[in-house]
Amino acid sequence: MKVKGSHVILSFVLLFTGFILAFSFQLTMESRSSADFSSQPEVEDELRNQIIMQQEANRELTEELRSLQSELSLAEEETAASERRYFNLVEDMDKLRMLTGEVAVQGEGIEVRLDDADYVPEDQHANSFIVHEEHVQRVIDELFVSGAEAVAVNGRRINHQSYIQCIGPVIEIDGDRSFAPFVITAIGDSEQLELALNLNGGVRDRLVSENVEVRIQKQNNIILDPDFDDSEDVQS
């Protein structure tokens, strides 16, 4: 087969065409593959999604923060309430300590002095003219009933567990012996205490009729010391 000039030209043209075709094919492939990586809208979409996700996370965290804050404020309120309760408890405890005689008490009050009768007629027994434990007990009861906060007999605090016993001419209060005269000091509203003792037919009248010398005196400032060994005695 003879090689004609037209064949040479045709092959040359085909070579050129093939070159251009393959080249543009390769170029298109490359640009497409690179477009996959850096195509603008996709990147934008991804960034937007990230922003949305971040915002979502932010919102969740804010919600969490808010709930934690409310929890915290609740806890604070609780603490405040319990502190108030403790304060009240401490106050109650102070009052109760005053009543049980564990702390010193100071304030206005009243002093009642009971003494044996000076004059004993010959024909009567001396026993009817001395102060008995029941007299002391009666005064103390009356004082407590009329609102005394603290009571002491000859400096000895009387609490809820105290006992008063008669031992012949002396009386024993919580294991301590006391002699006449008995000074009963009470802290409280002195006016009211005095009135209560001086009622007609009240404690004072009865004591006087039983030949006890009674002297009642209001005091502006009385200090009652606590009595520690006394409570130990009671407990043992």
Added chain:
Amino acid sequence: MWLPIAGLLIGILLGLTTGFRVPDAYSSYLSIAVLAALDTLFGGIRAHLEKTFEEKVFLTGFFTNIILAAGLAFLGVHLGVDLYLAAVFAFGVRLFNNLAQIRRILLEKWSRYRERKSA
């Protein structure tokens, strides 16, 4: 007959293996050139079948078409008008026309051949 096919294969191989890079801005020129080359090629085949093939016309047509199309696209880019679309349109229409002519001639040849064989 084998020489043009060999040329085509060598051309494709060269195009695939070359490391030559064209910037993205000029890729539209390349596509225009591809269209022009294909159009001229099919035109040449049609002329060959119609027995009106002329080497000089074919060769000059091939290159002037490519250069003209690229120039048109260049002008369009710089004028802000998509002139390369006109080139694409014209070449596309001519391409399909040429293909239709080729198909018709081939069909005619084939039916004549069958008639002669059966007769």
